Amino acid sequence: MTALLVSSELERERSAAIARALSDPKRLCVLETLAGGERSVSELSHDVGCQVPNMSQHLAVLRSAGLVVTRRDGNNVFYRLADERVLEAYRMLQSIAR
């Protein structure tokens, strides 16, 4: 069983920042899409159903939380998940929300 739950204020701040990045349905929708592989901003914008600038801002939130990483190819910027654990965390949220 995993123990070691108690943490410092700074660590809690960081964990809270991750949770905050996950606290928006559109960003969760992005993660679902990225689970199928990397996507460009306009692809994500289309799939999620919002305007490109708005999507870019959501992606910036996910990126500054370290949940996604980017790769530039010509005019396109492709986003992908930074870590498999991001999906595991999302699955935990889904499990609790059920």
Next chain:
Amino acid sequence: MTALLVSSELERERSAAIARALSDPKRLCVLETLAGGERSVSELSHDVGCQVPNMSQHLAVLRSAGLVVTRRDGNNVFYRLADERVLEAYRMLQSIAR
């Protein structure tokens, strides 16, 4: 490996609500404390280091997200974790935040 990540807008809304409840360091501190067993509001207020009304509001957030449950005993109201998975979710956040 767990699949079944794709969900409806409503389900994403619910998952996002869980994440939002976890997106504050004080509330995470509450969860850490409650991992050691149930506590009264004033105990939590003391441990976390905030005023009682503020703690009551944070607990209301956790409660309406279904992460904690209450039990009344005389003048005291005791809070405890609603589910072991809440701690697992927190541990996932810690793991990603590292």
Next chain:
DNA sequence: CGGCCGCTTGCGCGCTTGCGCAAGTAGTGA
């Protein structure tokens, strides 16, 4: 170089959040 495409950034708006403080409520005991 000039125009275009893809993405990011800045700005302003309405809404939500966390907080302190004051007031209200529920339960206990004299």
Next chain:
DNA sequence: TCACTACTTGCGCAAGCGCGCAAGCGGCCG
């Protein structure tokens, strides 16, 4: 009933968030 304790709720404020819109890059191609 009255006072006391423990907790909740209402209120107002400052800060933050999501969004649309417009403007600003950066990289391609003719």
